[in-house]
Amino acid sequence: MPLPTGTFTVDRFGKLITSTVSQSFPEKYVLEIGEAVIAIFRQAMEAEVPLTEITLTFASLKITARELRGGAIVFLSPLGLGGS
Amino acid sequence: MADRHKILLLDDDQDLLDLYREMLSQLSLSPEVHTASSGARAMALLESEPFNVLISDLKMPKMDGLQVLTLVRKKFPNLRTVVMSAVTDEQFRARAYALGIDLYLEKPQSAKELSFFVECIESLLDKEVSGGFRGVQSKSLMDLIQIECLSQNSSVLKITNGVLEGRIWIQSGDVIDAEAEDLTGEAAFQKIAGWKTGSFETLPADPSRPRRIMSSYQGLLLETAQAMDEAESGKNSAVSTNGEAPGEKNPLIELGRIPDLEFAVPAQMDSGKSLGQWGIENPDQVSAWCADTFKKCNEMGERFQWGDLKSFEGTGTQRHMSILPHEQTLLCVGFKKTLSREQVRESMKKALSKWIS
Numbered sequence A: 001m002p003l004p005t006g007t008f009t010v011d012r013f014g015k016l017i018t019s020t021v022s023q024s025f026p027e028k029y030v031l032e033i034g035e036a037v038i039a040i041f042r043q044a045m046e047a048e049v050p051l052t053e054i055t056l057t058f059a060s061l062k063i064t065a066r067e068l069r070g071g072a073i074v075f076l077s078p079l080g081l082g083g084s
Numbered sequence B: 001m002a003d004r005h006k007i008l009l010l011d012d013d014q015d016l017l018d019l020y021r022e023m024l025s026q027l028s029l030s031p032e033v034h035t036a037s038s039g040a041r042a043m044a045l046l047e048s049e050p051f052n053v054l055i056s057d058l059k060m061p062k063m064d065g066l067q068v069l070t071l072v073r074k075k076f077p078n079l080r081t082v083v084m085s086a087v088t089d090e091q092f093r094a095r096a097y098a099l100g101i102d103l104y105l106e107k108p109q110s111a112k113e114l115s116f117f118v119e120c121i122e123s124l125l126d127k128e129v130s131g132g133f134r135g136v137q138s139k140s141l142m143d144l145i146q147i148e149c150l151s152q153n154s155s156v157l158k159i160t161n162g163v164l165e166g167r168i169w170i171q172s173g174d175v176i177d178a179e180a181e182d183l184t185g186e187a188a189f190q191k192i193a194g195w196k197t198g199s200f201e202t203l204p205a206d207p208s209r210p211r212r213i214m215s216s217y218q219g220l221l222l223e224t225a226q227a228m229d230e231a232e233s234g235k236n237s238a239v240s241t242n243g244e245a246p247g248e249k250n251p252l253i254e255l256g257r258i259p260d261l262e263f264a265v266p267a268q269m270d271s272g273k274s275l276g277q278w279g280i281e282n283p284d285q286v287s288a289w290c291a292d293t294f295k296k297c298n299e300m301g302e303r304f305q306w307g308d309l310k311s312f313e314g315t316g317t318q319r320h321m322s323i324l325p326h327e328q329t330l331l332c333v334g335f336k337k338t339l340s341r342e343q344v345r346e347s348m349k350k351a352l353s354k355w356i357s
Helices: A027-046 B014-025 B039-048 B065-075 B090-098 B111-127 B141-150 B185-193 B217-232 B283-303 B341-356
Strands: A006-010 A016-019 A053-058 A061-068 A071-078 B006-010 B032-036 B053-056 B080-085 B103-106 B132-134 B155-161 B164-171 B174-180 B197-203 B261-268 B309-315 B319-326 B329-336
Touching: A006 A027, A016 A027, A027 A053, A027 A061, A027 A071, A027 B283, A053 B283, B006 B014, B006 B039, B014 B032, B014 B111, B032 B039, B039 B053, B039 B065, B039 B261, B053 B065, B053 B111, B065 B080, B065 B090, B080 B111, B090 B103, B103 B111, B141 B155, B141 B164, B141 B174, B141 B185, B141 B217, B164 B185, B174 B185, B174 B217, B185 B217, B261 B283, B261 B341, B283 B309, B283 B319, B283 B329, B309 B341, B319 B341, B329 B341
Parallel strands: B006 B032, B006 B053, B053 B080, B080 B103, B132 B197
Antiparallel strands: A006 A016, A006 A071, A053 A061, A053 B309, A061 A071, B155 B164, B155 B197, B164 B174, B261 B329, B309 B319, B319 B329
16 A cells, blocks of 8 residues: 555544545545544543644654644655654 | 742642742742642642742642642641632631641732732741741741740650651650650650751640650750751751652652653553653543554554554643653653744653653
8 A cells, every 4th residue: 555645634523625645545544544633632632631733653654633623634744764 | 048949839820820920030039930730730840849939729620729738748848838819718728727838818919919929928938948847937946945945845846857757755844755767865856856847746745755865955955966067067968958858759750850841641552551640630541542542543554554653742732742652651741832843852752761761
């Protein structure tokens, strides 16, 4: 599976609003990432550590997400071999 | 005291904290003013560095002011404490005084009241001395014993210094016995006399106590003064300014010394169980959230072949947060919002290395 790159926004119900993510990365997976991100924001709020922006750094991908009225704008950036 | 006086302000209202900090920073003594918006944060700060005065609100969510004061009185008996509250109920006032606070002030409502508040705190700082026993400010333990003996009193002085406790029996103006740790008689008296700070209370006389100290109180005090003079050169007081006796410390306190670190919670990655906490009131909730987040992200990373989650960084309206994994544990740390992301990363590296070590 290719590493996704691009930006997408989801509303509070996890519905995809806009996306620049390549179609080689299936939409259902984009939605899955969106749901995971929204859940992180919601659960952080429930744990009384409210967050408005998160950065998840995996070995080969960085996900940055900003909370948008219960939804989120999500940036997907593949990391080079050197990482960053 | 050569160092600047340090004041800790505790209130859940950030605007008030900023206002009081501004006012108190302008005192002629130029005190260092720190703030905490929760009881847990205040306790963490008190554990990490010595303070002279704690000014606390009473009504706060979770740990309220009375709970904080109860803990403070137990752990830092020499810390001057001031309650500043909008609560005018006499019952609260009485309860606060029963906990041994120094002052109970109503929250200032006007410029005049604000000025009065500042004057009260300045006066309290003026009275602050390197030694001195709570209850009779600026008096040493030797002064207290002398007063009791000159007054021909019969009483038992119970002296508390952190976790240490000692008793001195006075019968008709004579010191007849003392007890501290495993010591009795003159040895115990000398031991207690070596405590530079502490709190004391006068208990009813105990005429049945056998006499173990035969010296007159004058002779005893003279010997003690000489011994203290000799010991002074060593300057090795075992008591911190907060009056906390040495002993087991929260290992996370070391993390608390990192500038602008607000809280730290290590957690077990698999169970989400908190492995301790510094500066936070709901460590179990936060550690469970950290573990759950890492678990779900790792599952996602495995499924999409992105690899494991290496780090989690978050920013909120109140603070920055960072979570780093180490073997089977996670370290979740909160930092002040004023830090840049780069500073957060640097501080987080320090925190993790301290935690691992």
